[in-house]
Amino acid sequence: MKKYLILSAIFFLNTITPAAQNGAVHLNSLGFLPQLKKTATITKVCSEFNLIDETGKIVFSGKTTGPEYQKDVDQNVWHADFSSFTKPGEYMLKVPGVGQSVRFKIADDIFNFAAQASMRAFYLWRCGMAVDGDFNGIHYHQNACHLQDGFENYISKKGTQRDGTGGWHDAGDYGKYxxxxxxxxxxxxxxxxxxxxxxxxxxxxxxETAPGLPDFLKELKWETDWVLKMQYPEGSGKVSHKLTRTNFSAFIMPDKDKEKRYFTEWSSAATADFVAIMAMASRYFQPYDTEYAKKCLDAAWVSYRFLLKNTEHKRFEQGDFQTGGYQTNDVDDRLWAAAEMWETTGDPSCLKDFENRAAEMDFKIEENWDWGSVSNLGMFTYALSKRKEKNADTEQSIKSNIIANADALVKKAGVDVYSRPLGGRYYWGCNGTVARQTVNLQVANKIQQKKEYIETALSAVDHIFGNNFYNRSYVTGLGIDPPMHPHDRRSGADNIDEPWPGYIVGGGHSATDWVDKQESYSHNEIAINWQAALVYAMMGFVN
Known part of the structure; x- marks a missing residue:
């Protein structure tokens, strides 16, 4: 049997011991890029540091700065900056009188393995097919699951079944939203x-589920294929809000989850997001599969025209369902839909729709965004578009706000002792937001190149992989003392001690309350929206 996920442990990445959590030298445990910033945060009194190579030789020395006190972590910290040292190799940071860091590498490709693992995690999330993978000497497997997706009882077709198979499981549960x-x-x-x-x-x-496509798009097509199935089949353009059972399953493997799963009623937010997804899919699949690109765009037009005729917000009512609600207003979703339709087609009515909606939102760029606030995606698409028909004032307003937003993120990271671009804001899934802020920064850098934008994006990656209060990685299987007990039904049901690899967990609700416990879904769940943000963050630094 072919094993599709073959990941070899790279030197220290998956072998850090839990004892490292108590260390006082906190840094990105994956390592550093030669030409970009390299810093560590030290939580004990110190005045100097030494960089030691694998032979034990001191290759760089420096003075620390500090102390700097931050209330939310209730710590005085000192900082070591060895950015000027650029020689590739394997090192550790030793701080006299304090201790030493984990071993790390300086290399151009230091983030490639983690980027690969974080993206391959989506393959491991696939629903509707058997999945196999090897990681760090462990074999992970799930049987084909949810092959009866789904029933149409809640869209006035009681007892009927329609193909809703495929896609990715959404998070620690097996629903699809x-x-x-x-x-x-x-x-x-x-x-x-x-x-x-x-x-x-x-x-x-x-x-090879999509022959001819690059691997990355091949994986995205698995999800896009499922999203296409969520459009009502009678041609109205409505899109079901989700496909789930009425309540969450126990911690069982997905193929053991035999309870009926249902297409739910439509919502306007889901329908608008469908439009945006399909317009983007058409654009990016066009060079490889023109027939599929047309199928996506045709479906997008049907739902977009439906939204133009049905302007009221249609909320999804949970009713019998206790699975994820994903309740959200649709103003931002409609804006995003218009932007992607225009970028894909050049249609002037779509452009007008977007520009009117952008003006109503005062061209705002969100610092803190996720599934409930997707207007940034539309604003970014418009700002970076090469199409010529844009209103000059609208374009300038959006670009100015993107730059101002990025400058604010740089400032926040600059005053946070762990260089966290989200600063002192914590909540369910905040690690995903920290990763997603790299989108803001990279888009700003495309408009106005500035090293501070790239290095602040790198600060987010540093934070995720160990430069944080806990001196721990937030990604399963990668970096220093990674999470061992994510809220993930596969990891809890497969009788393997190590969790499924490559997934970012949600994080704490304050700077110091994160717990690595399976039952704590609000602190330690995994989810596709946070994972996508991690993939974006990592892909910006692969080589």
Whole structure:
């Protein structure tokens, strides 16, 4: 049997011991790029530091700065900056009287493995087919699941069944939700747009489910194929909000989840997100599969025209369902839909729709955004578009706000002791937002190149992989003392100690309350929207 996920442990990446959590030298445990910033945060009194190579020789020395006190972590910290040292190799940071860091590398390709693992995690999330993968000497497997998706009882066709198989499981549960698929695919398509040349170098080694497509798009098509199935079949343009059972399953493997799953009633937010996804899919699949690109765009037009005729917000009512709600107003979703339709087709009515909606939102760029606030995706698409018909004032307003937003993120990261671009804001899934802020920064850098934007995006990656209060990685299987007990039904049901690899967990609700416990879904769940943000963040730094 062919094993599609073959990941070899790279030197220290997956072998850091839990004892490292108590260390006082916190840094990105994956390592550093030669020409960009390299810093560590030290939580004990110190005045100097030494960089030690693998032979034990001191190759660089420096003075620390500090102390700097931050209330939310209740710590005085000192900082070590060794950015000027650029020689590739394997090192550790020793701080006299304090201790030492984990070993790390300086190399041009230091983030390639983690980028690969974080993207391959989507393959491991696939619903409707058997999945196999090897990671760090462990074999992971799930049987084909949810092959009866789904029933149409809740869209006035009681007892009838229609094909809703495929897609990705949404999070730690096995549901499938269009609104969360929206922001996830939106960010992933944007990663392809921004970093295609880099991404194409990474071999994901996934099944040939879409021959002829690059691996990255092959994986996105698995989800896009499912989203297409969520459009009502009678041609109205309505899109079901989700496909789930009425309540969450126990911690069982997905093929053991035999309870009926249903297409739900439509919502306007899900329908608008469907439009945006399909317009993007048409654009990015066009060079490889013109027939599929047309299918996506035709479906987008049907739902877009439906939204133009049905302007009221249609909320999804949970009713019998206790699975994820993903309730959201549709103003931002409609704006995003208009932007992607215009960018794909050049249609002037779509352009007018977007520009009117952007003006109503005062051209705002969100610092803190996710599935419930996707207007940034539309604003970014418009700002970076090469089409000539844009209103000059609208374009300038949006670009100015993108730059101002990025400058604010640079400032926040600059005053946070752990260089966190989100600053002192914490909530369910905030690690995903930290990763997603790299989109803001990379888009700003495309408009106005500035090293601070790239290095602040790198600060987000540093934070995720160890430069944080806990001196721990937030990504399963990668970096220093990674999460061992994510809220993930596969990891809890497969009788393997190590969790499924490559997934970012949500994080704390304050600077110091994150817990690595399976039952704590609000702190330690995994989810496709956070994962997409991690993939984007990592793909910006592969080589």
């Amino acid at each position: 269009v609104v969360n698929a929206g922001v996830s695919l939106g960010v992933l398509f944007m990663a392809w747009d921004h970093f295609q040349a880099k991404i194409e170098k990474i071999n994901l080694n996934i099944p």
